[in-house]
Amino acid sequence: MADREGLPALLTLQERLKFLFETVRPPGKARYSFRQVAEAIKTEHGVEISGQYIQQIESGERRNPGVVQVRALASFFGVPPEYLLGGGETDKVTGELNRLREAIEVRERLDEMMDDAMRDPDLQGIVLKARGVPPRYLQLVAGMLDEVRRIEGLDEVTDTDRGRPH
Incomplete structure (x- = not known):
C-alpha cells in the first residue's frame, strides 16, 4: 500500500523498522543483521538490546x-525517535529515506559498471597510462575517444554516464 506520493504507507513500528533495515545499509552489503545493530547500539549507546529482540520488533x-530501545534504534538508523513511533514528520523522513535508497542504488550500479570495465585488460592499461597525466591532456584523450565512438557508431557517453554532473 502506498500514499498519494508513491511512498510506502508505513503505518506500524514494524513496517517502519523493516523499511529502515531495507533502506539504510552498510556500504556494499544487502542489509545490517539484527546482531550487528544490537552490537552497535550497545557499543555506541550502552543500551542492552539483543538481535533477537530487534528481530521480534521487526517481525x-x-x-x-x-522507549530506551526505540531511541537507540532510531539513533542507529539516523532518524528521529518520532519516526519509529509514527509521529512528527513520518512521511517526510520516509521520502528522504527513499531518495537515499535511490542514490545508493545508482551508486551501486555505477560501482558495478566500473568493476566490469576494470576487468578488461585493455581498459586497465589505458587507466594505468592515464595516472598522473594533467587534466587538460585527459580531456584531450576523452575527446579523441568520443570521436572514435562517433566514427564506430557507438552511443555517446555523457559526463553523467561517467558519474560526474554536467
Whole structure:
C-alpha cells in the first residue's frame, strides 16, 4: 500500500523498522543483521538490546518495545525517535529515506559498471597510462575517444554516464 506520493504507507513500528533495515545499509552489503545493530547500539549507546529482540520488533512479534530501545534504534538508523513511533514528520523522513535508497542504488550500479570495465585488460592499461597525466591532456584523450565512438557508431557517453554532473 502506498500514499498519494508513491511512498510506502508505513503505518506500524514494524513496517517502519523493516523499511529502515531495507533502506539504510552498510556500504556494499544487502542489509545490517539484527546482531550487528544490537552490537552497535550497545557499543555506541550502552543500551542492552539483543538481535533477537530487534528481530521480534521487526517481525511484529514484539509490539511495545521500551522507549530506551526505540531511541537507540532510531539513533542507529539516523532518524528521529518520532519516526519509529509514527509521529512528527513520518512521511517526510520516509521520502528522504527513499531518495537515499535511490542514490545508493545508482551508486551501486555505477560501482558495478566500473568493476566490469576494470576487468578488461585493455581498459586497465589505458587507466594505468592515464595516472598522473594533467587534466587538460585527459580531456584531450576523452575527446579523441568520443570521436572514435562517433566514427564506430557507438552511443555517446555523457559526463553523467561517467558519474560526474554536467
